[in-house]
Amino acid sequence: MSIQQSEVLYTAVATAENGRDGRVATDDGTLDFVVTPPKAMGGSGAGTNPEQLFAAGYSACFQQALVVVSRQEKADISGSTVTAEVGLGKNDDGFGLIVKLSASIPNVDAATARALIEKAHQVCPYSKATRGNITVDLAV
Missing domain, CATH: 3.30.300.20 (K homology (KH) domain)
Structure with missing residues (x-):
């Protein structure tokens, strides 16, 4: 059973740039991460995924x-x-x-x-x- 928009108590908003090799951040600034592919997938692993x-x-x-x-x-x-x-x-x-x-x-x-x-x-x-x-x- 799905909820209706009028029943939403909180909405998180995050925006990604450049997919798996970029950045992701929330609209309120509490999260702001570099996103990179893990080493197991050929990436640098220097950020989160x-x-x-x-x-x-x-x-x-x-x-x-x-x-x-x-x-x-x-x-x-x-x-x-x-x-x-x-x-x-x-x-x-x-x-x-x-x-x-x-x-x-x-x-x-x-x-x-x-x-x-x-x-x-x-x-x-x-x-x-x-x-x-x-x-x-x-x-x-």
Whole structure:
């Protein structure tokens, strides 16, 4: 279910110049990065790249979804972390992404941790946006 424009609470605005070998910045100036292809793709690796930016956003959003779910479930997730690995590779349409989300939740057992990340995956806006479009693997 999509949201309507009147329901938007916040809109982030970023502008890129020269694609993967240029610059990306937000309209408020809080982010301003040189963007370069990673060494693994023949670039200098001297700047960040879109996959790193996506991984940062996805991991932060998923961690917040985990916080929301843990409150509902009354689970202690203090000290938890979420790591997003975003892979870029060739597919039938040119290029595509694959994601692995790894959660470390030290204060709960493995079954509870798994249940929490499954529930977080259902409410995380990034997970909703990517569902059915890319492979997202969940790990604890």
